[in-house]
Amino acid sequence: MTAHTLRYYERVGLIQPVGRASNGHRRYSKADEAWLNFLHCMRATSMPICEMQRYAELREQGDATSLERRKILEDHQAAIAAQIEELQSAHALLTHKITNYMKIERRIRVDHPVLSETDVDCTLASAS
Amino acid sequence: MTAHTLRYYERVGLIQPVGRASNGHRRYSKADEAWLNFLHCMRATSMPICEMQRYAELREQGDATSLERRKILEDHQAAIAAQIEELQSAHALLTHKITNYMKIERRIRVDHPVLSETDVDCTLASAS
DNA sequence: CCTTGACTTTGAGTGCGCTCCAAGATGTAC
């Protein structure tokens, strides 16, 4: 998370105006860090900024908004579960395509041998 | 995938100029569909357009580019695996936070009871 | 004293991936 991003998040209300040192520089408390870490985690899993803003707003209103906030988290958790499924199926597809490419490569090596096995041994031997 | 997106993909070279009906309208073959489906799958897992362009370019050059293409897929597969991990840890974090919210809500209900259990029964009974 | 460098601000700029607009051609329904 860059300094630019931190300032941006403060600007759009994702974090409350943060404490300053005597020279005016920002000083992040442990609580700030924890909150930023949570924000980072949500962003990394594709929660849009506007939803994070909504959540931050509710959070500032205290416990009374618990239900609403929980709803947001549950929705996002469901989105995450869906993402995981999509990623897993893509992962499987890639495994399949990659083994296919390996077959193609083997065929090419058989049809157009550039280095025989002894050539390879030779190369290795001279390299050492 | 919208018509807009299909045209966009053709424009930026992700798909070869596709066949046309006599009236000039695009007609997608089964092969086109399969390729588009693959593209969709890669986009859905955050492969950037430029990398898909690179892959498409290699693909048009035939089997000789197999190794390079496989590298792209392997890299993307690794990226997917990393994404899955990140999503899983976020999922776990959310589970934790959600149960926390449920605790808060229970405390609120105990402190400020609006409906007693009999009230609830009453409501249900009159609704049926 | 003067440079260096890390911070401050406001506001503008960037890159990505679409997404839409305007104008025009064609096909379908009434």
Added chain:
DNA sequence: GTACATCTTGGAGCGCACTCAAAGTCAAGG
């Protein structure tokens, strides 16, 4: 015949999430 929908094109516009530029302040080091 005449609406209306659906496609065509090139080019412009948009939303998101940063990311940077310019100008200024301040503290430490040489």
